[in-house]
Amino acid sequence: MARTGFRTRVSKASPERRERKIARLHDVVHSQSERLEEQSELAALRETSSERPLSPGAVLALQSTVGNQAVSRRLAQDGAIQRKEVTVGTETVEVHSILGVLTKKGKAEQLEAEAIIKALNDTYGVDPSSSKLVEAIKAQYTNVPAKVTKALKARKWRMIELRALADALKHYAPILGKARATSSRGGEAQEVVAVGKGAQAIDTNKPTGELDTTTLGEYFKGKKVMGLFKASEGHHDEFPDEKTELVATFVHEIAHGVLAYAYDEFVASGSGGFWTDQNTKSGAKGAEAPPTKYGKTNAREDMCDTASLFFITPDKLSGFPKRLAFMQKVGKDWIPPLKEAPVNLGGGDAETPVTPDSVPVPVIA
Amino acid sequence: MTSVFDLAACQQILGLSVSALKTKLDIAHGETHEDVAYEGLEGVTQYYNPKSFPGRVYVRDGAVQMVYVPSGAALAGVSVRDLTRKLTGKPKEMRSRAGKEFTHHVYADQGVAFSAEGDELCFVEVFRGRPLKAYLAEIYQDPGPFIR
Numbered sequence: 001m002a003r004t005g006f007r008t009r010v011s012k013a014s015p016e017r018r019e020r021k022i023a024r025l026h027d028v029v030h031s032q033s034e035r036l037e038e039q040s041e042l043a044a045l046r047e048t049s050s051e052r053p054l055s056p057g058a059v060l061a062l063q064s065t066v067g068n069q070a071v072s073r074r075l076a077q078d079g080a081i082q083r084k085e086v087t088v089g090t091e092t093v094e095v096h097s098i099l100g101v102l103t104k105k106g107k108a109e110q111l112e113a114e115a116i117i118k119a120l121n122d123t124y125g126v127d128p129s130s131s132k133l134v135e136a137i138k139a140q141y142t143n144v145p146a147k148v149t150k151a152l153k154a155r156k157w158r159m160i161e162l163r164a165l166a167d168a169l170k171h172y173a174p175i176l177g178k179a180r181a182t183s184s185r186g187g188e189a190q191e192v193v194a195v196g197k198g199a200q201a202i203d204t205n206k207p208t209g210e211l212d213t214t215t216l217g218e219y220f221k222g223k224k225v226m227g228l229f230k231a232s233e234g235h236h237d238e239f240p241d242e243k244t245e246l247v248a249t250f251v252h253e254i255a256h257g258v259l260a261y262a263y264d265e266f267v268a269s270g271s272g273g274f275w276t277d278q279n280t281k282s283g284a285k286g287a288e289a290p291p292t293k294y295g296k297t298n299a300r301e302d303m304c305d306t307a308s309l310f311f312i313t314p315d316k317l318s319g320f321p322k323r324l325a326f327m328q329k330v331g332k333d334w335i336p337p338l339k340e341a342p343v344n345l346g347g348g349d350a351e352t353p354v355t356p357d358s359v360p361v362p363v364i365a
Numbered sequence: 366m367t368s369v370f371d372l373a374a375c376q377q378i379l380g381l382s383v384s385a386l387k388t389k390l391d392i393a394h395g396e397t398h399e400d401v402a403y404e405g406l407e408g409v410t411q412y413y414n415p416k417s418f419p420g421r422v423y424v425r426d427g428a429v430q431m432v433y434v435p436s437g438a439a440l441a442g443v444s445v446r447d448l449t450r451k452l453t454g455k456p457k458e459m460r461s462r463a464g465k466e467f468t469h470h471v472y473a474d475q476g477v478a479f480s481a482e483g484d485e486l487c488f489v490e491v492f493r494g495r496p497l498k499a500y501l502a503e504i505y506q507d508p509g510p511f512i513r
Contacts, residue, residue, distance in 0.1 A: 276421070
């Protein structure tokens with residue numbers, strides 16, 4: 001009865017109201033889907049094999065006969081379940097919607113995006129700004145034709161990327177934002193101050209330079225900005241899934257900024273004798289080879305890939321004792337010995353002191 | 366010997382015997398690394414004494430194969446323009462292992478290659494002149510695209 005009445009009301013409602021109801025229905029479907037039996041799912045699949053688009057009324061009729069998951073599947077088949085772009089701060093973020101209307105999940109994603117973006121600024125001193133990314137690329141790639149730099153575009157963030165970014169920044173928390181002041185890096189300005197999402201990067205800083213389709217992420221030293229690019233969407237090679245790969249890409253790009261001070265130390269003691277200098281392999285037999293193929297490009301890429309493995313899958317560094325020891329030392333060095341640490345005289349607001357033993361903590365993101 | 370890059374001095378080293386090289390570098394007070402590699406050159410011995418000469422010198426079969434001058438003080442006062450003024454013709458431009466924003470310029474027949482970003486030198490290679498094809502096969506190693 002209730003279902004019949006609901007269907008009648010929907011059929012008389014305005015298109016906008018109908019869409020909202022469908023969106024609400026989808027949320028219900030989502031929460032109830034686990035209760036569906038296998039037989040019902042199979043029946044639904046048989047029932048929904050048609051390529052014709054369904055009207056909202058037909059959608060509800062289908063829901064009443066073969067089950068909620070059938071509706072969910074059919075909405076997806078019709079392209080009704082979509083990603084809607086919302087604005088958070090200066091950034092465009094893609095969240096869940098149906099027929100252009102934010103679902104509960106979409107609203108929750110928007111709130112989450114707002115929280116992440118606020119935390120990036122407040123906690124880590126990193127401003128999410130894709131327009132700053134575009135400007136940083138232009139400032140660094142000065143020899144490419146103007147038509148190429150004019151074609152640079154910001155791109156919408158996906159939730160998976162914002163979550164990965166937040167996870168990546170946690171690994172550098174002791175030397176970012178307000179925490180940096182009490183670290184051994186406190187005397188130096190923070191090397192990453194903005195992050196953006198871009199459609200494409202540029203392949204080379206020459207008059208022949210053009211937009212590329214291969215750059216996953218890049219750090220732009222001149223403006224202290226790091227970028228993530230469209231090529232990273234759906235990509236993973238070193239790590240088992242896209243989310244982990246994204247965290248690794250961010251950890252890698254952040255390292256190009258905040259760990260650049262340690263490049264020479266990495267060459268001298270952290271790379272197991274593999275590098276003569278930042279650009280040149282030693283060619284020594286028996287040297288500890290980089291743990292990734294990309295790390296063989298130069299010592300800087302090696303160190304940044306090593307940082308990704310150390311923070312995300314430290315077990316993968318178990319066969320690379322020099323690199324593992326180097327990263328452990330880097331993390332401990334961030335926290336000055338207690339006798340040298342600045343004394344907080346601010347009263348009751350002091351945070352719990354961070355001890356050398358607590359950093360870094362290699363955590364699976 | 367000066368600690369600043371000097372192309373003529375590097376080219377002169379290419380013609381030295383191993384014993385003359387050791388004397389010139391005062392290698393008794395420097396470093397010797399045997400059976401190493403420089404990019405595609407394998408089985409070479411590296412001699413290095415920055416107090417005598419800013420570059421690393423790679424030797425094989427009794428002859429100097431490569432003089433490699435890394436970034437740093439030796440190249441600080443030398444621009445791409447300074448260097449190319451002593452070279453003729455157009456270089457072959459290759460991907461540089463130094464990074465995406467760098468270009469590796471190869472004057473293979475004149476025995477000079479260098480990586481630079483704009484007018485700023487990153488490192489210089491001086492070797493016996495050879496056809497480009499030979500340089501690419503024997504010395505150069507493509508770093509591949511920089512993706513992150």
